[in-house]
Amino acid sequence: MQKRNILLLGIALVLAIIIAVLVIPRLDSPKETDVKTSEETEQVADYVPPLEFSLLPEFSFSNLADQPYGSGELKNTVWLANFIFEGEDDSDYSILDGMHEMANDLQSFVTWNDISLVSLGTSEAFSSLDLSKYQEKSSTPWVFLKGTQDEIISLGNEGFKFGIKKEGTSIIHPHKIALIDRNMILRGYYDPTNPEEVKYLMEDIRYVLRKHPHKIAVPEDVINPGWLDERQADQISALKNSGVFHDFSFEDRLEESNITWRHQIVDDSGINYKACHYDHGNGVVVADVNGDNLLDIFFLTQLGSNQLWQNTGDGKFENITDLSPDLEIRDAVSVAASFADIDNDGDPDLFVTTVLEGNRLFENNGDGTFKDITAASGLGYKGHSSGTSFFDFNNDGLLDLFVSNVGIYTTGKIVDQITDHPDNPLQNGTFKFHEAFSDAFAGHIKPERTEQSILYRNEGGNRFTDVSEEMKLVDKSWTGDTSPCDLNKDGWMDLYVTNMQGDDHYYENQKGEYFTEKTKEIFPNTPWGAMGIAIFDFENDQNMDIFLTDMHSDMGNTYDLHEEKMKKTADYSEALLANSSPHFGNAFFKNSGNGTFTEISDVIGAENLWPWGLSSGDLNGDGYEDAFLASSMNYPYRYGANSLLLNEGGQKFLDSEFVVGVEPRKNKETASWWYNQDTLVTVGDSQVKREVWGALGSRSSVIFDIENDGDLDIVTSEFNNPPLVLVSNLSEQKTDLNYLKISLEGTASNKDGLGAIIKIKAGNDYFTKMYNGKSGYLSQSLYPVYFGLGDHKEVEFIEIKWPSGKTQTIRENISINSEMKIVEE
């Protein structure tokens, strides 16, 4: 038995060694994966793009309404053309019928309405045909252009190379359709009655909509992204089943407003694109600078002139910058601005930050003109300053100031830039800016690039002192903006500091004596790349909630359209995260009322793609605060829609931008000219520069009542483009709109009343707002606080908790649907 066991042991040992030798190396054998080599992933394009035949000459004829119409109107449009002459046979009809049939097919993939059908002919030819059936049924714009026979033949032969011949009284011409691209270049001829040729035509249309011989779209589908209609249909369908009021709309009335201002970027965000902090753009702020009870707008730019536009009523504005030329700041790249009455003299003063060229303080002369008082103020810090917040941290009745300094994101080299925007001659010129680091978004892991933000105390007499260390508010994060707030309701304004590269910071005000950081206790996980912040009462429970937008998380991965509303999962390395403990994407911190906050952004629909700024306001007047998220990353990324989130009864936000006219933008535009390449390309007989087009995008916004008609409008700060002036028709559409606007005037408190908590009781509902002036990213404005009242036609009382500590309650003479001025008593 023993021997047998020894034998078995020996066999086991041998077997084990054999198994070990045979099996273990197999464990190491590699598994097949799905990764393909670069050779295998290469794709062969089998589509041959249409040729460039010739550049059409300029022409002008008349349309059927006898108005001039020609190449000017068709510029930037892809169009199909055919020719009709009198005395022809039925083949003319066959061309028109073919075009008509195609017009319906075009709707399946043409989402930017820049494709037109054009029939060129003589009056006689058109009068002999029944054109109404084509015009009525076609969902693609169809223009009939009339000219004399000789004019039409001349254009047909010289421009279209149609080889039209007169033979006696009849005219011989090919019964073909011509395709013309946005650059007026003839790209091909097609027989609309031949299905094979129609198929090619459809492919070619798709191609020229996206490709242009000297217009390069970056990325390729940025001009005609193809998803706007689908998004619109989805939103309409989703809102149909909701209880939220959405039967109103915004219209971009930039042209009607007379505003001709245009934002201009530095080349570090254009032709020399680098991922750096210049792409954060600028704020836009409003205040009634001249006391006429209309809110005026101050636009900021990187290059060119900042401009002050006076509101002249009825939605019109007038540029009054030349009355205060110092405001232009053409010697620096401006970033952010705050309107605030720093000397309590009853008019809004203005503070502007710049990149390394000194921040500027302007005192209002009392009539809407401003003078530069930086030198004596102590606020002329030169650094990488960003958003600013005036708030009275020590409740002495004077507005103090916190200036966010991002960090050192420039190399020290100054660059000259000549701007030559074709649509912006008045803003063109030669400017200087500080070149950005190409690794600016790694700045936070390089300690030598740290730049501390500054808390200034207002000492009176328009003088400020840096008290950051004294007040123990030493913030070295890469912050773009802040929001003052009294989250613990002790009557002292605390400060939430957003960090665009790491954890945010929350500083609690200890009775004006010093600040204590309480981030980890109260906000253990904040967004990693926070931009905008809005603090408001989401569900009308009298507690202030915090909504934060996070753009930098969106750069960690590529997100598809269907992923925009999901929680983000940025793939950032430990090195880049640098000991932060973030969550990615937007954050919505719901205030439980007991000092704790819960993050519920994806639960309530507060996520979106590439958000920058955030503004809140009751846009539909239902008593619940809505939000506008200024979004999109611009060149060289894809177009991202601005978000308008309607608050459904404090339960969730509903995506509404495609329902209420914010999206798609006018003419479904998604892209604009970005820069010209130096290289020349041959088009027809001429040589032209290549134009690079990039996505449109907003950076900041301000929600206020432009025309004092009782509803809230939106003005944006666009990146490298003119602003959007989105005027609401709510006051006309909602016949039972109930609202109340409250403007504050502090006496013991600061004159603006910044920091006041306003509570309204109407019926059994409470509406609470904290007035801190933070109107959008990089922006602080002074405006009446707007309360939508829902169905309530009467207000029981208004309670104001002033920064001075006083509580004032008003129960009488409250007229809704008006603006009410409340002076601190």
Add this chain to the structure above:
Amino acid sequence: MTIKINSSGWSKWIFLFILIEICILSFLLFKDFIFKKSLQIQFAGENSNWIFKYPGLDNQFGSEDDVIIYKVEDLHLPEKTKVSMVLTSYDKLYCLKIPELEQTEVAVPNMEFKLSFDTRKRKQLSLIAGDMCGPDQSSLNRAIIIEDEEKYEKWLRTKSE
């Protein structure tokens, strides 16, 4: 001392026990052979491209047989090797990931970060650029072919010629 085993069931258990023991010991013994090699590769981002530097067959940087790869092509690594990829940048910030290993890293000028992994059980890996580098950085994406020593050295020789 005599160990009495009266049933064949005991024998099976002992057999299995010893087998497992031997397997573990063998694994530990073989482990040193499996991972006997280590390889460091340096690479840097420049102009939205990667520049890879291999130490060559002598596994020493600074010698004549160092291999530098500028072109956008597949990379090769030997199997059963501890690989350490030292990462930097000559211009901007690059983010990259190796999805198969769930590893991410950044390339930053004047800084070095390491991506370490072993090529055991792998035939291919991929380097994928993050969006922080720009919207279309396909030129930064690479397939990494992991192959036996002989093939790898052959590939390395073709690159050093």
